[in-house]
Amino acid sequence: MRNAERAEAQTCVTGREDSVVTSERSRAGTKEWIARHSYNVRICHWINVIACGYLLVSGIHIFLDFPELYWGHTGYQGYPAIFKLSDWGISWDDAGAMGNRMWGRNYHFTFAWVFLINGLMYVGWNMVTGQFRDRMLPRRDELTLVNLRADLRDHLRWLARKRTSTTSYGTLQKTSYLLLIFVFVPLLTLTGLAQSPGFTAAMPALLDMFGGRQSARSLHTIGTVLLVLFVVVHVLEVLAAGAFNRVRSMITGKHPLPEEGL
Amino acid sequence: MSKTKTMPTLDLGARPRRVSRRALLSSVPALGGLLLTGCSRDTFVPPMVRGGLIGIADVLTMSTNRLLLSGQPLAREYQPSDIAPDFPTWGQTNPRDEKYQRLLRAGFADWRLPVSGLVERPLSLSLDDIKRLPSRTQITAHVCEQGWSAIAQWTGAPLLQVLNAAGGVTSGARYVVLDTVDGWYEGIDMFEVVHPQTILAYRMNGDDLPIGNGAPLRLRLERQCGYKNLKFLKSIQVVDSMADFGKGTGGINSDWGFHWYAGV
Numbered sequence: 001m002r003n004a005e006r007a008e009a010q011t012c013v014t015g016r017e018d019s020v021v022t023s024e025r026s027r028a029g030t031k032e033w034i035a036r037h038s039y040n041v042r043i044c045h046w047i048n049v050i051a052c053g054y055l056l057v058s059g060i061h062i063f064l065d066f067p068e069l070y071w072g073h074t075g076y077q078g079y080p081a082i083f084k085l086s087d088w089g090i091s092w093d094d095a096g097a098m099g100n101r102m103w104g105r106n107y108h109f110t111f112a113w114v115f116l117i118n119g120l121m122y123v124g125w126n127m128v129t130g131q132f133r134d135r136m137l138p139r140r141d142e143l144t145l146v147n148l149r150a151d152l153r154d155h156l157r158w159l160a161r162k163r164t165s166t167t168s169y170g171t172l173q174k175t176s177y178l179l180l181i182f183v184f185v186p187l188l189t190l191t192g193l194a195q196s197p198g199f200t201a202a203m204p205a206l207l208d209m210f211g212g213r214q215s216a217r218s219l220h221t222i223g224t225v226l227l228v229l230f231v232v233v234h235v236l237e238v239l240a241a242g243a244f245n246r247v248r249s250m251i252t253g254k255h256p257l258p259e260e261g262l
Numbered sequence: 263m264s265k266t267k268t269m270p271t272l273d274l275g276a277r278p279r280r281v282s283r284r285a286l287l288s289s290v291p292a293l294g295g296l297l298l299t300g301c302s303r304d305t306f307v308p309p310m311v312r313g314g315l316i317g318i319a320d321v322l323t324m325s326t327n328r329l330l331l332s333g334q335p336l337a338r339e340y341q342p343s344d345i346a347p348d349f350p351t352w353g354q355t356n357p358r359d360e361k362y363q364r365l366l367r368a369g370f371a372d373w374r375l376p377v378s379g380l381v382e383r384p385l386s387l388s389l390d391d392i393k394r395l396p397s398r399t400q401i402t403a404h405v406c407e408q409g410w411s412a413i414a415q416w417t418g419a420p421l422l423q424v425l426n427a428a429g430g431v432t433s434g435a436r437y438v439v440l441d442t443v444d445g446w447y448e449g450i451d452m453f454e455v456v457h458p459q460t461i462l463a464y465r466m467n468g469d470d471l472p473i474g475n476g477a478p479l480r481l482r483l484e485r486q487c488g489y490k491n492l493k494f495l496k497s498i499q500v501v502d503s504m505a506d507f508g509k510g511t512g513g514i515n516s517d518w519g520f521h522w523y524a525g526v
């Protein structure tokens with residue numbers, strides 16, 4: 001146990017072939033284990049899942065109370081909309097009856113803080129320890145067309161396991177995490193802030209960046225849909241790679257080494 | 263408060279010491295403003311902090327906003343061409359209050375706005391009195407917490423000028439409480455009171471304020487959500503605590519459970 005913890009610091013999905021392998025006979029017979037995820041990544045990941053869950057549900061509540069989207073600075077009931085929930089069979093009144101913007105706003109802004117602080121802690125720790133570079137930056141030799149094509153093909157054939165070894169993330173996996181963390185989440189956060197009258201008074205550039213408050217609201221909503229799609233694919237990938245072992249490793253940190261030595 | 267003072271005259275030249283000092287503080291750029299207004303808890307914390315995680319988030323939101331706004335920047339002002347064709351009228355659009363209807367029929371000639379509480383010279387202003395105060399015109403976006411936003415031009419007297427007309431605030435003044443004809447009220451803190459865009463508007467898009475938008479006088483608080491921008495103003499009072507109003511949260515919207523600081 002001690003050994004495994006000590007080893008963990010160096011071995012979590014490092015992508016290095018020489019990862020230390022520890023055996024934990026006392027608990028799991030003769031199974032061999034590798035430390036896959038550090039404390040920081042595990043704690044932050046699950047806090048993030050809770051925060052995202054609350055953000056999504058509360059965000060839906062807020063949206064339902066005004067179920068139309070517009071472009072530019074201006075938008076209100078009767079103004080030309082780019083999206084109307086009523087076009088999809090849910091009338092304004094029905095939507096309003098489902099949504100509770102007071103509850104929604106209270107929890108959205110609360111869990112936005114949880115999401116932000118947790119995210120900054122996660123990014124900070126991974127930056128300082130060089131983990132993003134070691135675990136997520138694709139190596140030169142990974143970024144060949146041949147490898148990327150093979151990676152994609154295997155994913156499409158439900159063979160994520162083949163591309164993500166016990167000791168390292170796959171190339172597409174790495175790339176999607178990096179894009180999510182450094183491009184997508186910052187943009188989603190900024191489109192949120194660009195809707196705040198206080199924040200935009202301090203930083204009017206945000207209004208120009210997204211073309212106005214209503215554009216920011218629309219982009220925030222579209223971004224949310226994309227994030228939900230990310231999570232759907234993310235969870236499907238976990239299933240494809242072996243849900244039990246992968247999720248267990250995200251909880252306990254440890255992942256069994258497969259007999260065939262993938 | 264001085265007892266020897268006679269009935270108020272609209273002494274606009276003399277800025278009362280306390281308010282002007284605050285106004286001065288708020289005009290100091292970011293760092294100075296931060297240090298100076300930093301002395302006041304009111305700038306960073308709502309009158310009543312809610313329990314649990316939500317309360318922590320409220321304080322985080324308000325204090326980060328106030329730090330970022332410590333230089334008191336103006337909210338974005340737009341071009342006349344940005345003005346919305348038909349600005350929505352939401353919530354109360356024509357108070358049934360009998361007295362209000364009577365005043366309305368008389369073109370608000372007998373309408374008065376009492377300014378009371380912690381001011382040097384409590385007084386009652388007619389609409390014409392308010393229109394004679396220095397005015398400010400601004401084209402701004404009304405951001406409703408429901409999700410909509412619309413741009414309009416507002417003309418009104420800065421709240422600070424209205425308080426000046428009452429001789430300025432006296433010591434201990436922390437919040438300005440605005441009451442409306444239909445029973446709403448909101449307290450706003452001095453950080454917002456001294457802001458140049460915080461005006462009591464009597465004109466919208468060049469015309470008298472329409473009934474649906476709060477005639478004859480409404481608050482514009484451009485850096486906070488719509489629900490803080492009370493329509494149909496009835497009176498203002500300056501107080502040292504919000505504890506005795508409603509549930510003590512500082513406003514009717516926060517009594518219901520919305521954020522008191524509505525900069526989000």
Ligand code: HEM
Nearest residue numbers: 041045048049052164177180231234235238246247249250
């Ligand atoms: C119920 C929902 C979720 C489950 C079951 C889940 C499961 C997992 C698992 C098992 C891993 C490890 C993958 C591996 O070892 O190869 C992982 C990693 C990751 N997940 Fe999730 N996840 C969920 C939701 C989310 C959400 C909502 C986000 C972000 C919005 C997210 C972002 C990430 C990231 C960035 C990583 C890589 C972390 C790192 O290595 O530093 N996940 N997830």
